[in-house]
Amino acid sequence: xxxxxxxxxxxxxxxxxxxxxxxxxxxxxxxxxxxxxxxxxxxxxxxxxxxxxxxxxxxxxxxxxxxxxxxxxxxxxxxxxxxxxxxxxxxxxxxxxxxxxxxxxxxxxxxxxxxxxxxxxxxxxxxxxxxxxxxxxxxxxxxxxxxxxxxxxxxxxxxxxxxxxxxxxxxxxxxxxxxxxxxxxxxxxxxxxxxxxxxxxxxxxxxxxxxxxxxxxxxxxxxxxxxxxxxxxxxxxxxx
Amino acid sequence: xxxxxxxxxxxxxxxxxxxxxxxxxxxxxxxxxxxxxxxxxxxxxxxxxxxxxxxxxxxxxxxxxxxxxxxxxxxxxxxxxxxxxxxxxxxxxxxxxxxxxxxxxxxxxxxxxxxxxxxxxxxxxxxxxxxxxxxxxxxxxxxxxxxxxxxxxxxxxxxxxxxxxxxxxxxxxxxxxxxxxxxxxxxxxxxxxxxxxxxxxxxxxxxxxxxxxxxxxxxxxxxxxxxxxxxxxxxxxxxxxxxxxxxxxxxxxxxxxxxxxxxxxxxxxxxxxxxxxxxxxxxxxxxxxxxxxxxxxxxxxxxxxx
Numbered sequence: 073x074x075x076x077x078x079x080x081x082x083x084x085x086x087x088x089x090x091x092x093x094x095x096x097x098x099x100x101x102x103x104x105x106x107x108x109x110x111x112x113x114x115x116x117x118x119x120x121x122x123x124x125x126x127x128x129x130x131x132x133x134x135x136x137x138x139x140x141x142x143x144x145x146x147x148x149x150x151x152x153x154x155x156x157x158x159x160x161x162x163x164x165x166x167x168x169x170x171x172x173x174x175x176x177x178x179x180x181x182x183x184x185x186x187x188x189x190x191x192x193x194x195x196x197x198x199x200x201x202x203x204x205x206x207x208x209x210x211x212x213x214x215x216x217x218x219x220x221x222x223x224x225x226x227x228x229x230x231x232x233x234x235x236x237x238x239x240x241x242x243x244x245x246x247x248x249x250x251x252x253x254x255x256x257x258x259x260x261x262x263x264x265x266x267x268x269x270x271x272x273x274x275x276x277x278x279x280x281x282x283x284x285x286x287x288x289x290x291x292x293x294x295x296x297x298x299x300x301x302x303x304x305x306x307x308x309x310x311x312x
Numbered sequence: 313x314x315x316x317x318x319x320x321x322x323x324x325x326x327x328x329x330x331x332x333x334x335x336x337x338x339x340x341x342x343x344x345x346x347x348x349x350x351x352x353x354x355x356x357x358x359x360x361x362x363x364x365x366x367x368x369x370x371x372x373x374x375x376x377x378x379x380x381x382x383x384x385x386x387x388x389x390x391x392x393x394x395x396x397x398x399x400x401x402x403x404x405x406x407x408x409x410x411x412x413x414x415x416x417x418x419x420x421x422x423x424x425x426x427x428x429x430x431x432x433x434x435x436x437x438x439x440x441x442x443x444x445x446x447x448x449x450x451x452x453x454x455x456x457x458x459x460x461x462x463x464x465x466x467x468x469x470x471x472x473x474x475x476x477x478x479x480x481x482x483x484x485x486x487x488x489x490x491x492x493x494x495x496x497x498x499x500x501x502x503x504x505x506x507x508x509x510x511x512x513x514x515x516x517x518x519x520x521x522x523x524x525x526x527x528x529x530x531x532x533x534x535x536x537x538x539x540x541x542x543x544x545x546x547x548x549x550x551x552x553x554x555x556x557x558x559x560x561x562x563x564x565x566x567x568x569x570x571x572x573x574x575x576x577x578x579x580x581x582x583x584x585x586x587x588x589x590x591x592x593x594x595x596x597x598x599x600x601x602x603x604x605x606x607x608x609x610x611x612x613x614x615x616x617x618x
Contacts (some may be wrong), residue, residue, distance in 0.1 A: 133528070156533065163530035175522055190531035192317055238529065 083111045084144070085242050085273045086132060091141035093127050093297075101127040103297040105141070109275060111241070114268045116284050117277040118308055119294040125277045128294060129246050132275065133165045134158055146241045163191055166235030166243040166272075170250035172227045174219040180230050181206065181215040187234045205233040209263060225256035232263060242273040249280055261287055284308035317535075325542030328515045335511040336547065342507045343551025343603055346500030347596045351559040353493030354592055360486050362583050371447045373454050374473040375440040379407075381468045386438060389460060389468060393442060396456050400445040407436040437470060450474050501603055508547055508607025512540050516615050523615065540612045541605060548604020552596045559596075560589055 086109040093102040101124045109115055119125050130136040131143055134150055143150040146164040153161060174183050185202040193201075206212045209229040211222075219227055228248060235243055245264070249257035261283055268274050278284060284291060284307065291306030292299055301309065329336050375393070377386065386404075393402045405413075411434055415426055429435060444453045454472050461467045516523065526536055563585060570582045 159527070159530045159532045161530075162528060167528050173521070173525060175525065186525075187529040189320065190526045190529055190535060192535070234529070 084108050085111050085113075085146055086275065087142075087144040088131070089142040091131065091138045091143060093124075093131065093136065094139045100297055102131075102138075105294075105297075105299060107292065107299065107302070109242075109273060111273055112268070112271060114265070114274045114289040115276065116289055116291045116306075116308075117275060117294060118279075118284060118291060118310065119300075120310065121279075123294045124297045125294050126246065129244055129275070129277055132242075132244050133162060133167050159191075163238055164241045166238070166240040168228070168231050168235050168243060168245040168248045170247040172219070172224075172231045174227055174230055174234075176219055179216050179218060180211060180222070183219065183230055184233045184237050187237050191238060193238075201237060205237045208236075208266075209233045223256070224252050225259055228252065228256075228260055229263060232260070232267070236267055236272065240272065242275065243267065245274065245276040247277055247279060249278065249283065254282065257283065281308040281310065317538075321538040321542055324539035325546060328512075328539065328543045329546055331518075332511055332514055335507075335514055339504065339507040339511045339547050339607070340551040340554075342500075342504045343548060343600055344554040346497060346504045346603075347552050347600055348555035348558060349500060350493070350497040350599065351555050351592055351596055353489065353497065354595060355559065355563060355588065356489055357486070357493065358588055358591070359583055360489060369447055371444075371450050371474060373442040373444070373450055373457065374471075375442060375457055375469060376471040376473070377437040377439060377468055378466065378470045379435065379437045381438065385468050390440065392460050393440065393457060396453060398444050398446070398449045398453050398456070400443045402443075403441040405439040405441055407434050407438050410436045410439055501599070504551070504603050505607045505610065508544055508604055509610040511547065512543060512608045513611040515540065515543065516611060520615075537612050540608045544604040544606075544608025545601050546604070547607070548600040548602065549597070551604070552600025556593050556596050559592060563588065563592075 086107070088105050088107045091102055091105040092100075094100050105128065117125050117128060127136060131138055131150075132145060134145075134153070138151070145161060148157075148161045148164075150161070175186065178186060181202060184205060185198050188198045188201060203212065203215070206215055209232055211226060211229055211233065214222060214226065219230065222230070228251075232243075232248075235245075243264075248264070249260050252260065257280060264274055264276065265287065288305040290304050291301065291308070293301035293306075293309060377389075381389075390402055390404060393399060408430075411426070411429065414436070418425070442453060442457065444450045451474070454474050457469070458472055461469045523536055567582050567585050
């Protein structure tokens with residue numbers, strides 16, 4: 073471990089060492105989290121509402137800072153990271169939300185290319201890559217539609233396309249199927265799995281028992297701010 | 313910054329200005345009003361300064377001698393005055409010349425009054441007009457000339473006169489114009505800054521979602537900031553062009569009218585249009601842009617913390 077800022081050639085994509093998070097209102101969201109996620113892993117994060125799942129996810133893309141402890145994402149030590157370096161870490165992370173978070177006035181194509189524009193990618197490259205990911209999520213023919221003209225599942229696929237367009241090392245998905253019916257959810261999960269097969273690490277918080285129990289992956293269960301279970305090919309383990 | 317990025321920022325900035333219609337109007341007009349008033353004061357100050365310089369250079373010391381001072385004493389006084397280091401020139405004004413001058417000054421009405429005072433009956437004394445090398449040292453010169461009277465009996469110098477009070481008053485008025493104008497402009501500029509900050513805050517609020525997504529996918533703060541920065545600068549630019557146009561047109565017309573000798577009465581000469589026009593344009597443009605940029609930075613700063 074080195075100068076602690078960047079660790080190159082490391083196969084651990086996410087690492088937390090004794091991470092605590094206490095909000096200013098006194099809530100202890102996380103109490104001493106230790107975890108490692110290897111490159112190419114697919115991890116479900118499960119647990120009851122209010123157990124600290126969301127905080128756990130937010131710490132990874134530096135939406136929140138830990139009160140105590142160290143976090144490494146793709147070799148960056150988030151604690152030692154200067155404020156103005158945060159954008160460069162985020163370029164390694166794709167984030168997907170339950171509510172899609174698309175820009176309503178932009179077309180599907182623009183919603184995706186936007187993510188490349190803001191990191192100032194070359195124009196030619198933007199066109200090519202955007203069409204490439206739209207093809208991957210099977211929305212190439214809807215490129216010129218607006219988000220409001222698409223179904224929920226299609227909108228989530230746009231969000232996924234946007235998340236992967238810059239080739240991040242890891243995807244953080246906070247209940248990506250939370251708003252979708254079971255059939256559509258399976259479509260999204262198939263897509264997530266495909267992205268994972270192509271070499272992207274995925275960390276996904278979910279409440280969907282059926283998915284976790286069918287598409288077996290590593291399961292991390294968080295309760296009252298601590299990790300109570302961490303199993304490869306684990307089960308959901310809660311009665312919802 | 314990549315090659316295609318500046319044009320994107322420009323496009324965004326212009327789009328925001330159009331989108332915010334009324335707030336744009338409000339902030340542009342508040343800048344325009346502030347700068348218009350500033351411009352008026354600038355024109356006034358520059359001209360008053362110029363006028364003050366002219367008047368200042370006209371300042372001279374008049375030394376009036378007693379009636380009947382013998383010629384050799386007059387000559388020695390002239391030599392003594394020329395020997396004062398601060399003195400630039402000494403001109404002798406004989407009592408005959410003094411009378412001629414007095415007649416000119418009083419005009420027709422004096423005909424009776426000054427009748428038959430020529431030659432031996434001339435009631436005036438001789439006089440000197442003394443110019444100082446530096447107009448600001450006239451009082452020193454006057455004091456030194458006054459000292460020549462000492463130890464002489466009868467005293468040859470009757471009165472020493474220079475426009476001390478007038479000059480002092482003039483500088484006071486100029487200071488009031490300058491500082492008063494500065495104060496008013498400062499207040500107006502601050503209100504313009506806050507209006508612009510508000511305009512841009514509205515843009516930011518409308519685009520909060522967009523900004524949060526930009527941050528999530530890794531846009532740098534400066535990338536996010538640029539369009540707002542441009543929006544502010546453009547607001548300032550538009551806001552300053554209006555008063556610049558009005559003031560230039562107004563001053564040009566004033567110069568035309570002034571040439572028709574109305575103002576000559578007051579010994580005021582307006583500064584030429586070309587010279588003052590450039591100063592005014594550059595000054596107002598810079599201040600306008602500065603206010604705009606400041607306003608935008610003020611509102612963007614808070615929103616970029618995360």
